[in-house]
Amino acid sequence: MGRQFAKPARVNAVDAVRVPAPHVEMNVQGIRIELLRKEIKNLHLRVYPPDGRVRISVPRNLPLSSVVEMIEQRIEWIHAQQLRVSGTVRKLEYLDGETHWFRGSPFRLRVIENAGCASVEITEPGTIELRTRQICSGEERRKLLETWYRGQVRLRAAPMFERWTAVLDVEFREWRVRKMSTRWGSCNVRERRIWLSLDLAKKSDECLEYVVVHELVHLLEPGHGPRFVDQMDRAISNWRDLKRKLNTLT
Numbered sequence: 001m002g003r004q005f006a007k008p009a010r011v012n013a014v015d016a017v018r019v020p021a022p023h024v025e026m027n028v029q030g031i032r033i034e035l036l037r038k039e040i041k042n043l044h045l046r047v048y049p050p051d052g053r054v055r056i057s058v059p060r061n062l063p064l065s066s067v068v069e070m071i072e073q074r075i076e077w078i079h080a081q082q083l084r085v086s087g088t089v090r091k092l093e094y095l096d097g098e099t100h101w102f103r104g105s106p107f108r109l110r111v112i113e114n115a116g117c118a119s120v121e122i123t124e125p126g127t128i129e130l131r132t133r134q135i136c137s138g139e140e141r142r143k144l145l146e147t148w149y150r151g152q153v154r155l156r157a158a159p160m161f162e163r164w165t166a167v168l169d170v171e172f173r174e175w176r177v178r179k180m181s182t183r184w185g186s187c188n189v190r191e192r193r194i195w196l197s198l199d200l201a202k203k204s205d206e207c208l209e210y211v212v213v214h215e216l217v218h219l220l221e222p223g224h225g226p227r228f229v230d231q232m233d234r235a236i237s238n239w240r241d242l243k244r245k246l247n248t249l250t
């Protein structure tokens with residue numbers, strides 16, 4: 001990172017070309033980050049809607065290595081914020097014609113009210129058909145779709161748990177699908193219980209599988225240290241790509 005000129009008046013046209021932009025883009029663990037150097041004492045990290053853009057403002061003389069280190073310590077937080085801002089922007093109303101994600105692809109929601117019975121199913125490629133008994137509120141339509149999502153995650157993850165408990169030779173008590181706002185999954189090592197986020201319904205099979213394996217590996221290695229990384233490398237060689245995919249906004 002080049003030195004900044006304190007007095008812009010001394011910068012002539014030729015020098016101006018060589019002056020490093022105060023605005024630098026960098027990539028940390030797959031996340032694009034705008035870096036701004038300013039006359040400030042503390043670091044400010046922000047995630048902006050609508051696309052989860054990340055900007056960090058740092059004191060002028062803070063070494064780049066320290067900046068990267070600080071970002072790395074906040075990666076989980078950044079991911080959580082990106083999910084949060086994308087959620088608030090894409091305010092879903094569960095109306096006919098809306099786009100909803102399922103299994104890594106966008107689907108068109110077809111709403112048929114007053115259908116006599118309530119159901120959710122994929123009736124044709126790219127269409128999720130939601131039938132309601134009567135005319136109902138957006139809240140009720142959301143619940144119907146979420147119940148379906150939950151069932152779909154259960155169906156898809158069950159064989160994955162079966163396969164990977166055998167491969168990793170681990171045992172656990174139970175797993176559940178829950179609404180989780182900031183994480184894709186969690187593992188209570190002591191209770192030997194795994195929770196998967198309901199939002200995984202929207203993600204591809206390989207991303208779901210990555211989360212299943214990640215949580216199961218925690219039964220062997222509770223933290224995210226080198227031994228955890230080593231186990232992940234042996235289980236799924238491209239897990240870093242899957243992790244990145246999981247946290248990109250769709």
Ligand SMILES: [Zn+2]
Nearest residue numbers: 214218223224
């Ligand atoms: Zn973890």
